[in-house]
Amino acid sequence: MSQIELTSYFQQATMEMQLEYERIRSRTLEDPGTAGDEGEENWAKLLRNWLPGDMQIATKGRILCGDGSATNQVDVVALSPIYPHGMVGKKMHLASEVLAIFECKTTLRGEHIERTMESASRTKEMIYRSHGKEVLYGLVAHSHSWGKDRMAAADKITRKITSAGKTHAHHPNNLLDFVCVADLGTWQAHAEFDEEEYGQHMVTFYSGPPKPDGPLADKATPPIGSLITYILRRLSYDHKKYQSLSWYFGMAGLSGTSTWSSEHVRYWREFDSARKYAHLFY
Numbered sequence: 067m068s069q070i071e072l073t074s075y076f077q078q079a080t081m082e083m084q085l086e087y088e089r090i091r092s093r094t095l096e097d098p099g100t101a102g103d104e105g106e107e108n109w110a111k112l113l114r115n116w117l118p119g120d121m122q123i124a125t126k127g128r129i130l131c132g133d134g135s136a137t138n139q140v141d142v143v144a145l146s147p148i149y150p151h152g153m154v155g156k157k158m159h160l161a162s163e164v165l166a167i168f169e170c171k172t173t174l175r176g177e178h179i180e181r182t183m184e185s186a187s188r189t190k191e192m193i194y195r196s197h198g199k200e201v202l203y204g205l206v207a208h209s210h211s212w213g214k215d216r217m218a219a220a221d222k223i224t225r226k227i228t229s230a231g232k233t234h235a236h237h238p239n240n241l242l243d244f245v246c247v248a249d250l251g252t253w254q255a256h257a258e259f260d261e262e263e264y265g266q267h268m269v270t271f272y273s274g275p276p277k278p279d280g281p282l283a284d285k286a287t288p289p290i291g292s293l294i295t296y297i298l299r300r301l302s303y304d305h306k307k308y309q310s311l312s313w314y315f316g317m318a319g320l321s322g323t324s325t326w327s328s329e330h331v332r333y334w335r336e337f338d339s340a341r342k343y344a345h346l347f348y
Contacts, residue, residue, distance in 0.1 A: 086208065109170045168204055
């Protein structure tokens with residue numbers, strides 16, 4: 067299968083998401099609660115279609131840790147293949163089998179990034195303290211509230227993610243892992259250590275979509291394709307069976323070409339977490 071074919075599939079998924087956004091938005095003022103639920107179902111359907119077939123996708127509920135503590139409600143969760151089918155529809159999801167958590171918005175706003183970063187940091191720390199495991203936590207949206215200037219909108223999102231992370235995340239692995247706006251771009255968290263480049267400190271930053279008028283614009287892939295490829299790559303660190311699919315999508319170019327600025331690099335000199343160390347991811 068060529069890059070063109072795979073890309074076209076994700077372009078089609080993007081078009082479907084956009085049509086759903088227009089339909090949902092037309093009724094939002096009448097019933098915002100139902101609009102939000104429909105948006106979550108859109109993302110749950112997409113994840114069922116594009117994440118590995120053995121994962122189980124559930125909507126709404128809280129994450130229940132082994133020590134009895136529970137998180138606030140989350141929108142969508144990806145559960146491990148061994149999760150009991152009889153419990154998928156229950157609204158208390160067992161933390162030991164949660165692979166990824168998704169907060170869903172129809173129209174992304176700055177306060178959504180702030181709140182989701184806070185929730186991600188709190189939830190990831192809680193799960194680690196109870197189970198010693200890492201989970202992915204991301205924010206996905208159909209569209210955004212920053213108008214038609216794509217470059218300005220992308221810059222605002224980058225700045226908001228960076229500032230929210232500095233405020234709420236006190237360990238690199240407690241950061242929000244990704245933000246995907248289906249009609250704009252995908253932002254991916256990176257945690258790196260390169261003594262020659264950054265000195266004797268771990269750094270984190272977010273890579274985002276290339277500038278629309280920049281030299282890399284023609285190499286941009288659909289944001290949903292970049293999202294799925296990034297999730298697969300991150301999951302494959304701990305779940306080797308997803309490695310081959312991650313590699314295939316990556317070799318097909320679905321990782322896309324992203325950009326980042328040294329202005330938004332965060333240097334970590336100390337951690338405030340139950341973890342003694344930090345996992346690197348690129």
